[in-house]
Each structure stands twice: as structure tokens, then as C-alpha cells.
Amino acid sequence: MKVLLLVPKRYGFHHTFKELFVHMGGEIQTIDYQHLVKGWQEKVNTQMFRLPDKYRLKWENYYYERINKFYREEYDRLKPDLVFVYNNELLVPETVQHFKKGGSKVAFFLGDCPYYTPTSRHFMPILFHADAIYTYDSFWVEALKKLGIKNIHYFYPNLPVNQHFEKKLSPEKYNELKSEVLYVGMCYKTSWGLKKAKFLSCFTEFDLQIHGDDSWPRWFGMFPELQKRYKPRGGGSHISVEKLNDMYNATKFAPVDANPGLLHAIHWRFVEALCSGALPILEWQQNVVEIFGNADVPAVKNFEEAPEIVRYYLNHEDKRREKVEWMRNVMLEKYSIPNNADFISHTLQLR
Numbered sequence: 001m002k003v004l005l006l007v008p009k010r011y012g013f014h015h016t017f018k019e020l021f022v023h024m025g026g027e028i029q030t031i032d033y034q035h036l037v038k039g040w041q042e043k044v045n046t047q048m049f050r051l052p053d054k055y056r057l058k059w060e061n062y063y064y065e066r067i068n069k070f071y072r073e074e075y076d077r078l079k080p081d082l083v084f085v086y087n088n089e090l091l092v093p094e095t096v097q098h099f100k101k102g103g104s105k106v107a108f109f110l111g112d113c114p115y116y117t118p119t120s121r122h123f124m125p126i127l128f129h130a131d132a133i134y135t136y137d138s139f140w141v142e143a144l145k146k147l148g149i150k151n152i153h154y155f156y157p158n159l160p161v162n163q164h165f166e167k168k169l170s171p172e173k174y175n176e177l178k179s180e181v182l183y184v185g186m187c188y189k190t191s192w193g194l195k196k197a198k199f200l201s202c203f204t205e206f207d208l209q210i211h212g213d214d215s216w217p218r219w220f221g222m223f224p225e226l227q228k229r230y231k232p233r234g235g236g237s238h239i240s241v242e243k244l245n246d247m248y249n250a251t252k253f254a255p256v257d258a259n260p261g262l263l264h265a266i267h268w269r270f271v272e273a274l275c276s277g278a279l280p281i282l283e284w285q286q287n288v289v290e291i292f293g294n295a296d297v298p299a300v301k302n303f304e305e306a307p308e309i310v311r312y313y314l315n316h317e318d319k320r321r322e323k324v325e326w327m328r329n330v331m332l333e334k335y336s337i338p339n340n341a342d343f344i345s346h347t348l349q350l351r
Helices: 012-023 039-050 053-078 093-101 123-127 138-145 171-177 191-201 224-229 241-249 269-275 286-292 303-315 317-334 337-348
Strands: 002-006 027-030 082-086 105-110 132-135 152-154 181-184 208-212 230-232 253-256 279-283
Touching: 002 012, 002 053, 012 027, 012 082, 012 337, 053 093, 093 105, 093 123, 105 337, 132 138, 132 337, 138 152, 138 286, 171 241, 181 241, 191 224, 191 303, 208 224, 224 230, 241 269, 253 269, 253 303, 269 279, 269 317, 279 303, 279 317, 286 317, 303 317
Parallel strands: 002 027, 002 082, 082 105, 105 132, 132 152, 181 208, 181 253, 208 230, 253 279
Antiparallel strands: none
16 A cells, blocks of 8 residues: 655654554655745745735645645655545645545545634635545544534544653753753744743743744743743754654653644643653643543643642652653553554545
């Protein structure tokens, strides 16, 4: 089986899905449109929705066609049996139809809200052409079924244990990266950013580090205590998987908040932290119950509960380690590669 992944290589999901399909006997190829576009073009595209539609359409005719022409050419060259897409990757319906006319099955994994269309008006329309859709947010399963989409499934990817794992850092590396509480992620300049800043302000009595984009300073007026904890990413670059693993190995706790695209799901960052030995402090989501049942996990329904949880586990390192291991083992057992492979094979009728 030839599998074509349309998943950004810089995302942890890429490694996870690649390992899954290799286990299933797949011959894997990945294509990523990022090399086709310059930084300024990507920034223009994210803001183009603000302009009148006639200007947006002119831009899309250029930008989307260039990317989708590349997809169609690579598809014709590789002739895969399955095309597996993360979110929408700027696909247009005609390209998805091209894949299907070529005899391939097309599946999507939704990591974000499919109703979020400022960067792609085609996100929702392409889903109607899918052979199967998977999402780790149970809310979207029910929401899309209302639209008549039938083959959509709650699906949690297998853990990225080959990219995120516990390791012994050199004393020099540990001293460079060490923290008690670590947050890695972007902020927002909308009220979602205020919520995120409020959540992290609850951790400032500890050795907190925030590694993020240039949206964070927007909230330092309201939360001045965050400013000295903030470490901007140089040039807006992404932190490599290898460095992120080291950073989580050098901390004890990782706050994990919900974002606008997740209604029930816990952000994937919590899995990366767990695998690297950090205890995630979760903003409570329905996903907590779906995964862990009624077990006692560090998930807060009120942000002000967070400091007490951190204080307790700082004073009980053995309990912190025990909780990390227990949560990780639950995930490993439920969402193992063999289990997920069987589920994908069944729902896509690959056997």
C-alpha cells in the first residue's frame, strides 16, 4: 500500500502517522507545500480574508492554484493508494476529486476546527469528498454528522514515543533549559489570548518559562508578571522536535490550555509532555473523561486551582513521577499502534 501524507513535517503528528502506516505495511511519501511559498506570501494569505472577496479570490487563484498544481503533479508521479491529510493543507475540492478519480482513498485528520475558514474557505467543502475523517475532538464528530458526513470517527493518534521520551541531559544542557513549569506555544491577540495569559499567570510563583510568538506581549499590560517569563522564539522560528523533547525533560510541569479549535479535546501538547516525563496541568475538557474516566488527573475547572496542584507535586516528586507514568500508560494501552492500525484498516476498508 502506497500512502501519501499531506502533513507538515515540522508537526509531531507527521512522525506519529508515518509510524502508524509503516506498521500497516505502507510505503510512505510526504509532501509539504511550505517550500513553495515565501514567508511574506504565507503571512499575506493568513490576512487575505480581511479584504473584499474580489481581491481575496484573485489572490487565491494564484496562491491555491500553485500549491494544488504541485499536489496533482506529485500525486500523478507517486500514484498512492491512500492520501492522508492533516486539516486541509490548502487543498481545493477539485484536487481531492483528482485523487479519487485516480483510484485513491482520501482521509483527513482534523486537528483544528473545520469551521475556521479565514485561511481556507475550502476546509469544510473538501470534507464532503472524504472516504473517512478522523478527529481527536469528539465534538466535531457530532457536529459534522449533522451535516450528513457519515464516516467520521473519534480517533486519538498513537503516542510519539520515538520523538518524545525521557532522557538524561548533560549537566550543561539541563542548566541551560531547566524550569519548574514550561509552556511552549503561540498566543492570540483576541480574547482567546487573554484567557491563555490568565491561565499562565497562575503559575508565576514558580520558575515558569513561556516560549512563544510575538502575540504574547499584547497581554503584558494586564499580566505584567508574565513579561520576565517570556522568551520569544528567534525570528518566529519553530522549535525543533529534538529541542522540545529536551525542554520537557528539563521541566516538571507543562500547562495545557484549550484553544479556539478544540471544543472537547485536550491539546496534543499534553501527550508530548507526558512522553518526555513532564506532568501536564490540564485545562479541563470533556476529553479528560473520555480518556481517563473519573480518575484523579491534574485537570482544573477553575484556573486558580492550578498553583495548589503544582505545589503538591513539587513537594511529592514520587507522586508526580507516578502520575506521569500512569497517565502515559493509559494512553499507550488505549491508543497503541496495533489498536489504531486495526481501527484505520476497518474504517477505511483497507483489508
